[in-house]
Amino acid sequence: MRRLITGIVLPLLLMGAAACGGDEVADTPKDQLGTIADISVTGSPEAAPQIDFNAPLKFDESQHEIIEEGPSRGDEIDKTSLVTMDYLGVNASDGATVDSSYEAGEPATFRPSDTIKGFAAGLRGAHAGDRVLITVTSEDGYDPTGNQTTVRPGDSLIFVVDVIKVDNPLVEAKGAAAPAPPSVPKLVYDDQLHPKKFKATDGSAESVKELGVYTIIKGKGPAIESGQTVTVEYVGQLYPDGKVFDESWSRDELVSFPIGTGGVIKGWDQGLVGQRVGSRVILAIPSKLGYGPQGQPDGGIPADADLIFVIDLLAAQ
Numbered sequence: 001m002r003r004l005i006t007g008i009v010l011p012l013l014l015m016g017a018a019a020c021g022g023d024e025v026a027d028t029p030k031d032q033l034g035t036i037a038d039i040s041v042t043g044s045p046e047a048a049p050q051i052d053f054n055a056p057l058k059f060d061e062s063q064h065e066i067i068e069e070g071p072s073r074g075d076e077i078d079k080t081s082l083v084t085m086d087y088l089g090v091n092a093s094d095g096a097t098v099d100s101s102y103e104a105g106e107p108a109t110f111r112p113s114d115t116i117k118g119f120a121a122g123l124r125g126a127h128a129g130d131r132v133l134i135t136v137t138s139e140d141g142y143d144p145t146g147n148q149t150t151v152r153p154g155d156s157l158i159f160v161v162d163v164i165k166v167d168n169p170l171v172e173a174k175g176a177a178a179p180a181p182p183s184v185p186k187l188v189y190d191d192q193l194h195p196k197k198f199k200a201t202d203g204s205a206e207s208v209k210e211l212g213v214y215t216i217i218k219g220k221g222p223a224i225e226s227g228q229t230v231t232v233e234y235v236g237q238l239y240p241d242g243k244v245f246d247e248s249w250s251r252d253e254l255v256s257f258p259i260g261t262g263g264v265i266k267g268w269d270q271g272l273v274g275q276r277v278g279s280r281v282i283l284a285i286p287s288k289l290g291y292g293p294q295g296q297p298d299g300g301i302p303a304d305a306d307l308i309f310v311i312d313l314l315a316a317q
Helices: 117-123 266-272
Strands: 039-043 051-053 063-067 082-091 097-100 109-110 131-136 158-165 175-177 186-189 195-199 212-219 229-238 246-248 255-258 282-284 307-315
Touching: 051 212, 063 117, 117 131, 117 158, 195 229, 212 307, 266 282, 266 307
Parallel strands: none
Antiparallel strands: 039 051, 063 131, 082 097, 082 109, 082 158, 131 158, 175 212, 186 195, 212 282, 229 246, 229 255, 229 307, 282 307
């Protein structure tokens, strides 16, 4: 649903790149093949690190090492974690800065699993307070295209990451169940008891006039505030029981996005702010709070379509 619901842009460093034909794969001499042992990092974890090595380097294996250990309390980073961190990344071929949250002036918050493979793998198992050194092969980085700016095809990368906070979301909504009114289409579950789709009943309203917000599992977590980043599972369907145009459960893929800031459709912004983490919420959304007269043809949403969603609110940062 990222394409339809949210316009999140990950930090430049971590975004995938479009193909850029004509670039030749960078190559370094065999005697410049390096390992994580060839990297020296100095500086306090409270400040931008200094990364020292003899360029050019190339790695044939992605590696990682916790070089400053925190108290090892709290959640451990896994594939679902939402992590707040400071980081510095440099190109191992020439030492050029690829990206830096320190230069941006504030930490970044995102799921490492949404980033390049070597970066995500290097943070797995770390805790808040750890400083992690990561070396990334070109294959685990931006090959075969590079990132069109500071990373060429074939370039290896070096990162130093200061982990500030780790939030692991709930697996599913958890709390007291509450029935939806009879005017709401019936929610159908799959064989793993995950929401699958909606089915209209004799009592279902034919269309959606105003935003309907129905909390069918009442979570006990904190209330979601405007400006927070929320992590969810969801199903989105044409109202009342038309095409399921997007969902996350079958992909085993959580989605995170800012709420209440205009980064998602108005029905989500208006319907989810104030809900509690752990809740399962049905949103019946009129077209005017969805995609309106333009629809979203690439996503299977026609013009002036009313929508219905079920959303598990798993975390808020």
